[in-house]
Amino acid sequence: MIRLALVGPGRWGRILVEAVQGLSEDVVFTRAVARSPAKAADWAARHGIALTDDLDAVLADPEVDAVVLATPHSQHAQQIARVAAAGKDLFCEKPVALTLAEARAALAAVEAAGIVFLPGHIRRHLPAFAEMARRVAAGELGRLLHAEGNMSSDVRVGEVYTPEMWRLAPGESPAGGLAAAGIHVIDLMIHLMGPVATLSALSARLVHEIDHDDTTTLMMRFASGATGTVGTQTATAREFRLQVFGARGWLELRGQNQLTWAPVEGPRTRLTWPAVSMERQELEAFARAIRTRTCHPIPMREVLGGIAVFEAVPAALAKASSVSVPSE
Numbered sequence: 001m002i003r004l005a006l007v008g009p010g011r012w013g014r015i016l017v018e019a020v021q022g023l024s025e026d027v028v029f030t031r032a033v034a035r036s037p038a039k040a041a042d043w044a045a046r047h048g049i050a051l052t053d054d055l056d057a058v059l060a061d062p063e064v065d066a067v068v069l070a071t072p073h074s075q076h077a078q079q080i081a082r083v084a085a086a087g088k089d090l091f092c093e094k095p096v097a098l099t100l101a102e103a104r105a106a107l108a109a110v111e112a113a114g115i116v117f118l119p120g121h122i123r124r125h126l127p128a129f130a131e132m133a134r135r136v137a138a139g140e141l142g143r144l145l146h147a148e149g150n151m152s153s154d155v156r157v158g159e160v161y162t163p164e165m166w167r168l169a170p171g172e173s174p175a176g177g178l179a180a181a182g183i184h185v186i187d188l189m190i191h192l193m194g195p196v197a198t199l200s201a202l203s204a205r206l207v208h209e210i211d212h213d214d215t216t217t218l219m220m221r222f223a224s225g226a227t228g229t230v231g232t233q234t235a236t237a238r239e240f241r242l243q244v245f246g247a248r249g250w251l252e253l254r255g256q257n258q259l260t261w262a263p264v265e266g267p268r269t270r271l272t273w274p275a276v277s278m279e280r281q282e283l284e285a286f287a288r289a290i291r292t293r294t295c296h297p298i299p300m301r302e303v304l305g306g307i308a309v310f311e312a313v314p315a316a317l318a319k320a321s322s323v324s325v326p327s328e
Contacts, residue, residue, distance in 0.1 A: 002287040004091075005031035005064045007055060007079065009040040011165075012093065013070030019279035021047050026287040029068075031058050055079075059086035066116070066290060068283075069093060072166040073179060077102035084113040091286050093120040094183055095310050096303060098171070103307040107300050116293070118286045119303050121187045123240075125281035127273045128259045129188065132244070132251050135261070136192050141246025144226045147193050149185035149242040152177065152233040156208065168212060175203045175313050176213030182232035186218075187306045188242055189228050191298075195305045197223045201316040207235040218313065 006013050009032045017029045029049050034040045037051045044051040058064055059082065066089035069079055077097045083090045090110065096119050097103035110117045123129055135141065155161045155177075166172055173179045190196065203216040214235040220228040243252040249263035257273040 001025070002027045002290055003030045003063060003065045004028065004068050004283075005033065005058045005061075005066070006049070006068045006070060007033045007058075008069065008071035009034050009043065009049075009051075010070065013068075014043060016068060016070060016279050016283065017047055017049070019277050020283050024280060024284060024287075026284045031061065031064055033058055055082065059083065059088060064088065066090065066286070072169070072172055073098050074172060077106045080106040081109045084109040084115055087113055087115060089116040089286075089290050091118045091120065091283070094187070095179060095307055097307055099311050100304065100308050103304055107303065111300070116286070116289045118282070118289065119298060120282065121184065121298060121303075121306075122278045122282050123184050123188060123256075124191070124298060125276075125278055125285055126253075126256055127276070128253055128257050128271070129242075131271065132242075132253050132259055133192060135251060136244060136246075140248065141244060141251065142248035144193055144224065144244065144246050146226055146245045147189050147228040147243065148230075149189065149228075150231040150233075151181040151185050151240045152231070152236050153181065153238045154236060155180075155212075155234045161210075161212075168210060173212065175201065175317065176205075176216045177232035177234040178216055178310065178313060181234075182216060182218070182230055183306060183310055184240075185230045185232070185242060186309050187302070189220075189230070190302050190305045190309075192244055193222045193224065193226055193228060195223045195301075196220045196228075196309050199309065199312055199316055200320065201313050202320060203313075203317055218309075218316075220309070 004027055006017060006029055020027050021029055032044055032049045032051050033055045034051060034053060037053050040051060067083045069076060069092040071079060073095055076092055080092060097106055161168060199218055199220040201218050203213045205213045206215050208214045214233055216232050218230040241254045243250055252260045257275055259271045260268060262268045
C-alpha cells in the first residue's frame, strides 16, 4: 500500500481522497497539509488522515511514500521543487505551472531527483481514450486532418464555485475554463496530434456576474499542418467530447466511455466501456509506477507542450484580430 500525503484538502483534493480511501488496495492517504487546518479538521478525521500546516514535516516523514499536490496553480512550481528536493514521489494536479519557464524548471528538478512524477491529466486513464490513441497511432485514420473538442460545465458561484475559492483569484484561471477544463482537451490533442505550432483565441464573459469568462475558444495549427479547435464554457450543461478527423474516417470520444468510429467506407461502429473512477484510475497508476520505479507514460515533452499552449492563450487574446462581415 502506497501511503500518500495530500497538500491542499480543498474541493478537488477531497474528491481525490474520497475516490480511493477505504476503496483501493493500492493507495491510502495518511497525511494532509492545509493552510488553515481547522477548516479541514472534521473531514480529515472522518477519513483517518493526520492534518498539519507544516509541509516540511510531512516531507521529512519516512512514513509518507509520496505527495499529492492539489493546490493553486501558482504554487505548483515552487512546491514541486520542494518535494523533489525531499526525494518524495509526486503527483501534481494540472496545470503543473502557469508558464513554460516555471514548468521547465520544475520538471528539471523532478528529473534530477529521479522521482516518479505524474501530472493530473486524468482522462489519459480512460480505457476508451486508450483505444482511441491506439487506433490513431496505428494509422487507422490515415493522414490526420483536424481535431475538435469541448469540455464544459456550469460553475456559477453558489453552485460549484464560491467567492472565496482560489480558482477565482486573478491569474489562477486565465481565459475562463481553460485551466480547469480546456487543458484536458489540449493535453489529449497533443498526445494524438503532436505539438501545437500556432494558435488564436477568443474569450468572453456573457453570463457570469463574477470576473470569470464563460465562453472560450481556441483555434490551433499543429506542427504536422493539421488543425484543431477547443471550446470550453463554464455556464452551460456538462459536456466532454473529442473528435479526430483523418483521411480514412473519424473517431469521436464522448463522455468517459463511448467511442464511435466512422470510416469513409463501411458502417459506423460504437464501443462502450463500463464507467470507471478516473480519480482512482490515475492514483492507482501512480502507485504502480512507484512500485515498479517506472516513469508514467506521459512524456515530459507533452506536458511542456500543454503548458506552452496554456501560456500562449493570454498573449493570443491580447493580439486577437477579426475581420468584419458585411451586413446583407
